[in-house]
Amino acid sequence: MDQNHYQYSLVEKLSFVRPGGTEEELRAARILLGEIEAAGGEGSLMEFQIPGFELETCAVKVCAPFEREIPAIPYGCAGSLPQGGKEFKLFYGVKAREEDLLGKQDLSDTAVLVDELKLEGYKRLCERKAGAVLVVTGQYYEDLTQCSAYTRLLREKFLGCGKLPVFMICAHDAIELLRDEAETLHLEMRQTDVERTSRNVLAVIPGTDLAGESIVLTAHYDSVPVGIGAWDNATGAATLMYIYRYFLENPPRRTLRFIWCGSEELGLLGSHAYVKQHEELIPEIKFCFNFDMCGTILGSNLIFVTGSQELETFARQFCRHEGYASEIMVRVHSSDSAPFADKGIPCLGLSRGSNITSIHTRHDLMFPIGAKELKANGDFAVKMIAHVAQSYMLPVPTGMPEDMKKELDKYFQRDTESK
Ligand SMILES: [Zn+2]
Numbered sequence: 294m295d296q297n298h299y300q301y302s303l304v305e306k307l308s309f310v311r312p313g314g315t316e317e318e319l320r321a322a323r324i325l326l327g328e329i330e331a332a333g334g335e336g337s338l339m340e341f342q343i344p345g346f347e348l349e350t351c352a353v354k355v356c357a358p359f360e361r362e363i364p365a366i367p368y369g370c371a372g373s374l375p376q377g378g379k380e381f382k383l384f385y386g387v388k389a390r391e392e393d394l395l396g397k398q399d400l401s402d403t404a405v406l407v408d409e410l411k412l413e414g415y416k417r418l419c420e421r422k423a424g425a426v427l428v429v430t431g432q433y434y435e436d437l438t439q440c441s442a443y444t445r446l447l448r449e450k451f452l453g454c455g456k457l458p459v460f461m462i463c464a465h466d467a468i469e470l471l472r473d474e475a476e477t478l479h480l481e482m483r484q485t486d487v488e489r490t491s492r493n494v495l496a497v498i499p500g501t502d503l504a505g506e507s508i509v510l511t512a513h514y515d516s517v518p519v520g521i522g523a524w525d526n527a528t529g530a531a532t533l534m535y536i537y538r539y540f541l542e543n544p545p546r547r548t549l550r551f552i553w554c555g556s557e558e559l560g561l562l563g564s565h566a567y568v569k570q571h572e573e574l575i576p577e578i579k580f581c582f583n584f585d586m587c588g589t590i591l592g593s594n595l596i597f598v599t600g601s602q603e604l605e606t607f608a609r610q611f612c613r614h615e616g617y618a619s620e621i622m623v624r625v626h627s628s629d630s631a632p633f634a635d636k637g638i639p640c641l642g643l644s645r646g647s648n649i650t651s652i653h654t655r656h657d658l659m660f661p662i663g664a665k666e667l668k669a670n671g672d673f674a675v676k677m678i679a680h681v682a683q684s685y686m687l688p689v690p691t692g693m694p695e696d697m698k699k700e701l702d703k704y705f706q707r708d709t710e711s712k
Pocket residue numbers: 513525526557585586628
């Protein structure tokens with residue numbers, strides 16, 4: 294295959310809806326395995342269990358002082374209501390802050406409408422026994438399809454506070470509910486929790502004389518349930534395959550562990566599972582490169598530095614050396630490198646950003662992606678990885694500085710727990 298178009302063709306092959314734990318995600322995993330084998334390598338699937346749900350019913354209806362059906366989609370792994378549904382008073386709780394809920398100690402007969410669902414607000418709603426929660430999504434001029442609304446799962450931290458039935462409705466309907474002074478809603482929600490299987494695709498290139506030290510390379514290949522996830526993250530998955538093919542032919546001194554992660558969009562579940570299932574490997578993993586969103590025709594190269602000042606300096610110097618224009622940001626990269634950073638492993642996230650398209654929507658299509666730009670991101674990554682994997686001494690030691698540890702606590706919402 295023409296090397297200039299390798300990544301682009303693979304992005305095309307992977308561009309279909311492929312949410313974590315579905316048959317379509319498995320289909321994408323098999324495409325990746327096929328690419329590994331076609332290159333003469335050996336790959337494997339690492340299974341892990343993820344939360345899922347079966348929906349029986351989800352409906353929102355105004356019953357007084359007028360009648361109207363409101364289109365809604367459920368949050369998954371959330372609470373259910375009695376068979377046949379239940380009536381609730383409607384209350385607009387804005388962001389469920391303390392001041393939004395003044396005088397509302399017991400919300401058990403109330404459906405609380407909120408602009409957003411953050412952990413602290415949700416916890417407050419649980420404490421006040423909210424009967425149900427309606428979360429607003431999108432812009433006022435969009436319906437649920439136009440704003441790419443999709444079912445989200447209530448995550449572990451939320452479920453730790455309690456299990457409420459949560460509905461998503463569009464901003465347009467929310468405005469009408471308040472403007473027309475809807476008082477009573479009839480809500481239906483029946484769902485059951487189930488376990489599903491998701492998979493990471495793994496491949497290893499053993500190092501030559503420093504094989505006992507590993508570098509982990511990650512990119513997620515799942516997508517959200519709307520849109521084909523071309524940019525996020527078929528581009529990263531394809532770039533990682535491009536890198537794999539290079540190093541298969543040119544094995545470096547250190548071992549390279551490639552992980553195409555499943556279920557990233559459900560909360561980094563694939564990378565979390567890897568760290569958990571491979572605890573014995575953690576001490577030998579010295580570095581992590583993550584690829585999330587590459588190759589847009591318009592845009593800037595980005596490097597996310599999760600690590601020390603020294604790591605930032607290394608990234609900056611290396612970009613200068615290669616003449617690679619890049620914005621360098623020191624922060625937790627909200628992607629599969631985070632669970633590795635949390636183990637004290639220095640992480641660099643290679644990405645390319647643009648605000649002319651948007652991820653997690655039906656607009657994440659092939660059009661903004663370019664073959665040349667993908668290859669440029671891939672070629673730079675190969676050089677940077679080779680530099681780290683070949684060097685006599687690693688550019689930085691393992692370990693996270695205190696301020697980054699705090700940011701990781703915040704990112705993993707460990708700071709809100711103690712409050
Ligand atoms: Zn992503």
